[in-house]
Structure formats: C-alpha cells, structure tokens
Amino acid sequence: MLWTDKYRPQTLDEVVGNNKEKKIIIDWVDNWKKGNPQTPLLLVGPPGIGKTTLALVIAKEFSEHIELNASDKRSQDVIKSTIGESSSSRSLFGDEYKLIIMDEVDGIHGTNDRGGVKAIGDIIKNSKHPMILIANDFYSKRLQSIKPKCTVIKMPKVRSPSIRKALKEIAQKEEVKANPKALDLIAKKSNGDMRSAINTLQSLSDKETVLEPKDVEDLRTKDDRSDIFNAITGVLKSKNPQHVREALRVDEDPTLVMEYIAENIPREYSNKNEIKKAYENIAKADLYFGRAQNSRNYGYWKYASDFMGIGVSSSKKETYKKFTKIQTPTIFTLMGRNRGKRNLRDDLAQKMSEKMHISHSIAISMFPYLEIMFENDELAWEISDFLELEENEIKRFRKKKIPKKVIKKMEEKKAQMRVEERDKRFEELQNQMMNAPEEIPEAEEEIIEDSLPLEVPEPEEEIVEEPPKEEVPEPEEKIPEKEENKKDSEEEPKKKTDKQVSLFSF
Amino acid sequence: MTGPWVEKYRPQTLEDIVGQKQIISRLEKYVGEGSMPNLMFTGPAGVGKTTTALALVKSILGEYWRQNFLELNASDARGIETVRNNIKNFCRLKPVGAPFRIIFLDEVDNMTKDAQHALRREMEMYTKTASFILSCNYSSKIIDPIQSRCAIFRFAPIKGEEIAERLRFICENEGFEADDKGLETIVYFAEGDMRKAVNVLQAAASEGEAITEESVYEVVSKAKPQDIGNMINKALMGDFLGARNILRETMVLQGTSGEDMVSQIYSEVSKRVSEGKMEPDFYIDLIEAIADCDFRIREGANPRIQLEALLTKFI
Numbered sequence: 001m002l003w004t005d006k007y008r009p010q011t012l013d014e015v016v017g018n019n020k021e022k023k024i025i026i027d028w029v030d031n032w033k034k035g036n037p038q039t040p041l042l043l044v045g046p047p048g049i050g051k052t053t054l055a056l057v058i059a060k061e062f063s064e065h066i067e068l069n070a071s072d073k074r075s076q077d078v079i080k081s082t083i084g085e086s087s088s089s090r091s092l093f094g095d096e097y098k099l100i101i102m103d104e105v106d107g108i109h110g111t112n113d114r115g116g117v118k119a120i121g122d123i124i125k126n127s128k129h130p131m132i133l134i135a136n137d138f139y140s141k142r143l144q145s146i147k148p149k150c151t152v153i154k155m156p157k158v159r160s161p162s163i164r165k166a167l168k169e170i171a172q173k174e175e176v177k178a179n180p181k182a183l184d185l186i187a188k189k190s191n192g193d194m195r196s197a198i199n200t201l202q203s204l205s206d207k208e209t210v211l212e213p214k215d216v217e218d219l220r221t222k223d224d225r226s227d228i229f230n231a232i233t234g235v236l237k238s239k240n241p242q243h244v245r246e247a248l249r250v251d252e253d254p255t256l257v258m259e260y261i262a263e264n265i266p267r268e269y270s271n272k273n274e275i276k277k278a279y280e281n282i283a284k285a286d287l288y289f290g291r292a293q294n295s296r297n298y299g300y301w302k303y304a305s306d307f308m309g310i311g312v313s314s315s316k317k318e319t320y321k322k323f324t325k326i327q328t329p330t331i332f333t334l335m336g337r338n339r340g341k342r343n344l345r346d347d348l349a350q351k352m353s354e355k356m357h358i359s360h361s362i363a364i365s366m367f368p369y370l371e372i373m374f375e376n377d378e379l380a381w382e383i384s385d386f387l388e389l390e391e392n393e394i395k396r397f398r399k400k401k402i403p404k405k406v407i408k409k410m411e412e413k414k415a416q417m418r419v420e421e422r423d424k425r426f427e428e429l430q431n432q433m434m435n436a437p438e439e440i441p442e443a444e445e446e447i448i449e450d451s452l453p454l455e456v457p458e459p460e461e462e463i464v465e466e467p468p469k470e471e472v473p474e475p476e477e478k479i480p481e482k483e484e485n486k487k488d489s490e491e492e493p494k495k496k497t498d499k500q501v502s503l504f505s506f
Numbered sequence: 507m508t509g510p511w512v513e514k515y516r517p518q519t520l521e522d523i524v525g526q527k528q529i530i531s532r533l534e535k536y537v538g539e540g541s542m543p544n545l546m547f548t549g550p551a552g553v554g555k556t557t558t559a560l561a562l563v564k565s566i567l568g569e570y571w572r573q574n575f576l577e578l579n580a581s582d583a584r585g586i587e588t589v590r591n592n593i594k595n596f597c598r599l600k601p602v603g604a605p606f607r608i609i610f611l612d613e614v615d616n617m618t619k620d621a622q623h624a625l626r627r628e629m630e631m632y633t634k635t636a637s638f639i640l641s642c643n644y645s646s647k648i649i650d651p652i653q654s655r656c657a658i659f660r661f662a663p664i665k666g667e668e669i670a671e672r673l674r675f676i677c678e679n680e681g682f683e684a685d686d687k688g689l690e691t692i693v694y695f696a697e698g699d700m701r702k703a704v705n706v707l708q709a710a711a712s713e714g715e716a717i718t719e720e721s722v723y724e725v726v727s728k729a730k731p732q733d734i735g736n737m738i739n740k741a742l743m744g745d746f747l748g749a750r751n752i753l754r755e756t757m758v759l760q761g762t763s764g765e766d767m768v769s770q771i772y773s774e775v776s777k778r779v780s781e782g783k784m785e786p787d788f789y790i791d792l793i794e795a796i797a798d799c800d801f802r803i804r805e806g807a808n809p810r811i812q813l814e815a816l817l818t819k820f821i
C-alpha cells in the first residue's frame with residue numbers, strides 16, 4: 001500500500017499548517033450546509049502539498065462527491081456531459097449536495113483541451129452544487145477567467161521541518177530504521193512537496209538496512225524525476241484503481257512512465273505469473289501508444305494509461321510487504337553509455353544507405369555479413385573503398401588494421417583499372433561524337449536549368465572523378481560546367497528571390 | 507571484384523531483373539509509351555523494389571536520368587520536413603533532357619499518417635512535372651488517398667530456383683566454385699530475399715574456399731546474433747532480469763532490429779522442439795506469443811517492449 005494513502009490525513013485537524021485557510025473552508029462548508037450557495041473554492045499551490053487531501057477531507061462533510069481531472073483531454077462536450085447535468089440539477093429527493101472536485105484546472109496539456117476553460121466557466125456559472133477546483137499555477141492563463149468567480153485559497157509549500165516530522169512518524173510506524181540526517185535530507189530535497197518526500201522514503205526503505213544520507217544523495221532533487229518515482233510507486237505498491245490513476249497524473253511523457261514501470265515490475269513482483277500478466281499489460285499499453293502515434297488519435301492514450309496503470313497494479317494478488325528501490329530503466333544508461341558506438345553505427349548505415357540504395361535498418365542488418373567479409377584483407381579494402389569508410393569505421397568491422405601491403409597492392413590495382421576504364425570510355429566517346437553530334441546543345445541547355453536549383457551538381461562531379469559505366473561525354477561536359485560555376489556566383493541574389501517566391505507560394 | 511556484390515550485381519535494366527515477370531512487362535509498356543502514372547511498389551525486403559525502380563527510371567528517362575531523378579528515404583533521420591523540402595526544390599524545376607522527373611521514395615510505410623497526408627498534397631501539386639515511385643513493405647500502412655493515386659505493384663518473394671540461378675551466375679563471373687547443396691542452403695536461408703542470398707554468398711566466398719553446405723552454415727551461424735540461445739536459457743531458468751539484459755544489450759549494441767530478434771527467437775525455439783528439447787504444448791503457447799509479438803511489431807509497437815513481454819512467456 002502506498003504510504004501517501006495510508007497516512008493521508010482524514011480530518012481537517014490532521015492537515016498540517018494553513019490555519020487561516022482552514023477557517024475559510026470551515027465557514028464555506030457551514031454555509032453550504034445551511035443552504036447558502038457559495039462560490040467555488042479554488043485551491044492553488046505546487047504539487048504534493050495536500051490540495052487533493054484537503055479536498056477529500058472536505059468531501060467527507062458532503063454525502064457524495066465526484067472527482068474529475070480537468071486536464072484529462074476533456075473538451076467542452078465531455079465536461080458538460082459528465083458533470084454539466086449533475087451540476088445544474090439537484091437530486092429529486094432531498095437537497096443533498098454533491099461536491100464536485102475538479103483537479104488540474106490549469107491543465108498541463110495546454111492547447112489540446114480546446115474550450116475546456118470556457119466549459120469550466122459555464123459550469124461554475126450554472127452549478128447549484130458545491131465545487132472545489134484545484135490548480136498548480138496561480139498565474140496560469142487558464143485560471144485568469146476562473147479566478148474572479150472563485151474563493152481563491154493559495155496554499156504554500158510545506159516547510160521542511162513539517163515534512164521531516166511527518167517522515168519521522170511514518171518511519172517509526174513502518175519500523176524503518178533511518179538515520180535522522182537521511183530524513184532531513186529527503187525533506188530538503190523534496191522542495192516542499194510532502195507527497196514526493198513520503199514516496200521517496202517508501203521507495204528507498206529497506207527493512208534490513210538503515211537508511212543513510214548517502215542513499216538519498218544519489219537521488220536527484222525533486223522537480224525532475226521524482227514525479228515519475230511517485231507514479232511508479234503508486235502503480236507497483238497499490239491495488240486501488242483510483243490511487244493508481246491519481247499517481248499516474250504526472251507531467252511526463254507517458255511512454256517514459258511506461259519504461260519506468262516496466263523496468264521495476266520484475267524488481268517488485270516476484271511471482272512469475274504476476275510478472276507475465278503485468279508485462280502483458282505493458283505490451284498492450286505500448287501497442288496503444290503506437291496506435292495513437294500512427295493514427296494521431298491520442299484518444300487511445302487513455303487505454304494505454306489504464307493498461308500500464310490499473311492493469312499492472314492489478315496483476316498482483318496482494319501488495320508486497322517488502323521494500324523495493326525504484327530504479328531508472330537500464331535501457332537509458334545502456335544507451336547513454338554507448339552513444340559513441342551507436343553514432344558510429346548510424347554513420348555507417350548512412351554511408352551504406354547512400355551508396356547502396358538501402359534504408360538504415362537494412363544497412364544495419366547487413367553488418368554481420370560485412371564482419372565476415374572484412375576478415376578477408378582484400379575484400380575489406382574494397383568494401384571500405386567503395387563505401388569511403390574512415391579508419392574508425394573500418395574498425396567496427398574488423399579489429400586488425402588492413403595490412404599496408406594489401407592496401408598498396410589494391411590501390412595500384414584500382415589505379416590500373418581506372419586507366420583501362422578511361423581508355424575504354426574515350427573510345428566510346430569518339431564513336432558517340434561521330435554518330436550523334438547534335439546532342440551537345442541539349443546537354444548545355446540541361447546544365448543551365450540545373451544550375452538554378454541547389455542540388456544536382458555533385459553527381460556530375462562524380463562523373464568526372466569516378467568511372468561509372470555508360471556515362472555522358474566527358475570533355476564537353478567539363479567546360480560548360482566551369483562556365484556555369486561563374487554564372488552561378490553572379491546569379492546568387494536572383495536565386496535567393498526565387499526561393500522566397502517559392503516559400504510564399506506553398 | 508569491386509565492393510559489395512549486392513551493388514555490383516544489381517541488375518541495371520528491366521530485362522535483367524530476376525523474377526517479377528508480370529510487373530516488368532507492365533513497366534516496359536510505360537517505357538514504350540514514354541509516360542507513367544505514380545507507382546507504388548510493395549513487398550518484402552530484397553525482392554527487387556529499388557532495383558526495379560532504378561532500372562525503370564534509367565530506361566524511361568533516358569540518358570539524363572541522373573539529373574531528373576531524386577531518391578529519398580522517407581524514414582530519413584533528418585525528418586519529414588527535409589524530405590518535403592527536397593521534393594519541393596526538385597519539383598519546381600522543369601525536366602530537362604527527359605520527358606518528366608521522377609522521385610523515388612523508399613519506406614513510405616514508416617511515415618506517420620500526418621506526413622503521408624502532406625506527401626499526398628505534394629503528389630497532387632506536381633503532377634505535371636514529376637511522377638512518384640513509392641516503395642514500402644506493407645501497403646496496408648499507407649493511407650487510402652495515396653494508394654488511390656498510384657498504380658500498385660505487389661512484389662512477391664523471389665523463387666528459389668531464380669535465386670539459385672542468379673547465385674550461380676555470380677559465382678561463374680567471380681570464379682568461385684559452388685556446389686548445388688551449398689547454393690540450396692543459401693536459398694533456404696534467404697527465404698526469397700535476394701539481397702540476403704547475395705550477402706550470404708559473398709560472405710561465404712570471402713573465406714576463400716568453395717561454397718558448400720558447411721561453409722554456408724558457418725556464415726549463417728556466425729551472422730546470427732550470438733546471444734539469443736543464451737537469453738532463452740536464462741529466461742527458461744526463471745532469470746527474467748538476466749534475459750532482459752541480454753535482450754537490451756543485443757538490441758542497443760548490435761542494433762539488431764525487432765523483426766530480426768523475433769525471427770531468431772522463432773528459429774531457436776523451433777529448433778529446440780524438433781530436437782525434442784522442448785515440450786510441444788509449451789512450444790505452441792510460445793508460438794502464439796511470438797506470432798503476436800511479430801504482428802504487433804509490424805503494426806508499429808515498440809519492438810523492445812514487445813520482446814521483453816515475450817520473454818516473460820519463457821519464465
């Protein structure tokens with residue numbers, strides 16, 4: 001079970017700090033109970049300071065409550081259809097009020113939630129029920145139109161002595177041995193976020209060993225990864241769907257969260273069937289992330305999110321009593337450590353793809369065969385020459401350098417082949433000129449047109465250098481090309497305007 | 507000998523192309539007419555899509571094909587914008603020395619749907635000056651509007667005899683001895699993929715001796731990712747973390763693709779069941795999981811995640 005749930009304050013008294021605000025809230029609740037409708041409460045403050053906890057404590061004063069996540073890609077219609085009705089019509093029997101709790105009103109997902117703010121505004125206007133809105137950023141643009149319609153309660157960060165006190169209590173109840181300095185450090189690193197502090201404590205705790213400051217030091221300061229640690233702890237340690245969903249509401253790339261969950265499944269779960277089932281859910285989540293990406297229909301994300309959240313969490317029969325440290329996916333460290341190797345691989349694939357008309361993935365699939373071919377000195381030289389490989393790239397395919405003797409021999413052979421090729425082409429050329437003299441003007445015309453764009457010249461230069469088969473007359477080509485180069489530089493400004501025109505027209 | 511044989515022995519003209527006879531004869535009609543619609547070549551790897559495109563381009567555009575031809579990879583690392591800019595820059599010029607210009611776009615099935623819609627607009631905009639040849643493994647991944655704008659040609663895996671014949675031709679030309687059994691073995695492993703067949707042949711030939719069944723087997727087993735068996739053993743013994751590590755290392759360090767991993771895992775377990783080292787019941791359960799994994803990877807899921815999930819079935 002998640003400690004953040006286990007030790008969540010149940011009454012207003014247990015909520016730490018915020019005495020002035022508590023008074024406002026008590027009045028607000030009393031007024032509703034007396035039948036005096038009040039403007040909605042807007043709780044604003046950084047994550048993990050107890051806004052949701054406070055809302056849930058308030059909810060106990062009402063017979064029923066609905067929780068909604070406003071940033072859940074809900075556009076106007078969805079919000080209206082799910083709470084529009086319940087907010088404007090009261091139940092037929094009795095005047096029981098339903099408390100509506102709307103989380104993340106300043107929605108982290110920005111523009112995707114078109115019309116969402118307006119819908120919330122409408123609901124506030126029409127609602128006959130008490131509402132609590134929760135948001136992180138007081139200055140968010142999305143709150144500007146909402147703030148005037150609400151009673152705003154600004155909640156500050158939790159001070160680190162309060163956090164330390166809470167951590168100490170929890171550690172005692174859980175029988176975790178911890179160096180007080182370690183707890184102090186967690187409290188400081190949490191940067192005022194009680195939830196992350198408690199989750200950090202849970203993810204670092206280990207029944208056998210004493211928690212020392214050095215265990216905490218390795219952790220990065222809250223505000224980058226600790227959100228993910230919360231989410232993972234939530235999924236793996238809880239079996240309550242609502243808690244899991246809440247834990248997964250993090251401002252992180254969901255596929256990254258999935259990697260973290262996947263990484264830690266076999267570390268937390270020890271029953272084989274649980275691992276299988278959990279990983280099956282991860283695979284399904286991944287499938288829907290892929291489908292969302294391919295179809296650009298991000299509505300699929302909600303299924304993916306349930307698979308990796310509720311699916312994984314319910315794959316275990318019971319929550320584990322043991323303590324497991326949450327780990328960063330080894331795939332990232334593996335990729336980071338081998339960045340050089342991967343760059344080399346990609347450079348090679350790029351060279352192959354240009355010279356051999358193949359894609360990167362096919363190029364990479366040829367590597368094992370190239371490794372075998374490179375065992376042969378002469379072939380190694382030939383292929384390296386063909387692909388124009390650098391020394392370090394050759395080393396990818398064979399450890400030993402190609403012997404100097406072989407290189408010399410092969411270079412001589414190549415030079416000789418070139419001479420032969422040139423002679424042959426010269427002969428062909430002579431024949432061609434005798435047979436088809438009218439081709440020359442055409443060639444010229446083509447070059448003029450072609451020098452306007454920015455591409456083509458390279459293949460023509462290659463034609464001069466290398467000896468491909470049935471290629472175009474050489475001497476004739478060279479001369480106009482040089483002339484063109486001059487023209488090219490004169491025409492530079494003109495070219496630019498051409499480009500601009502094209503930008504406008506498309 | 508100059509460089510890789512796959513490139514050296516790439517057929518240069520339509521009539522030299524191995525297999526795909528019906529497709530070739532239809533394409534030759536376009537050459538006769540001097541014009542062609544937008545084309546889409548679909549089919550597995552190594553069956554001649556790119557070769558056919560290059561040969562077609564040369565014969566339909568004539569002598570100045572190079573200047574009127576643009577080859578692009580749709581899964582270009584620099585992104586779809588680069589691809590589109592290249593197409594734009596290329597298309598706004600008139601064809602010179604050729605009736606029109608041709609753009610060959612490989613791996614279109616790796617483009618997102620958004621990018622494909624953008625491509626569709628590009629295709630409409632330049633119908634007068636340029637024709638497109640699109641190439642992909644699975645036409646099902648291509649949006650309908652593009653498919654309806656193309657004449658679709660489905661390339662089948664190349665027949666065993668045809669591959670064998672081509673290999674024999676290469677051997678003769680290079681002065682290598684090859685016995686029938688050796689070539690047969692290559693054909694068996696190539697599964698209709700000419701590129702793979704020629705790569706295995708050259709790798710086997712590079713050892714310097716005649717091409718025999720043994721030398722081919724040696725190459726094929728050397729070229730296989732080494733750790734697959736080891737990974738499976740670990741998983742079978744219940745060491746999922748260990749197996750997962752091997753999987754990750756193989757994929758990251760060697761860059762083995764998901765599809766390759768799946769087929770290696772398949773052949774490994776398939777070997778075990780026929781050698782009596784695995785219970786048929788368990789094997790069939792695994793096959794279902796492997797097939798599912800294969801399908802999902804082709805559908806666009808993350809191969810590594812799917813393979814990790816597959817590994818759990820072994821424990």
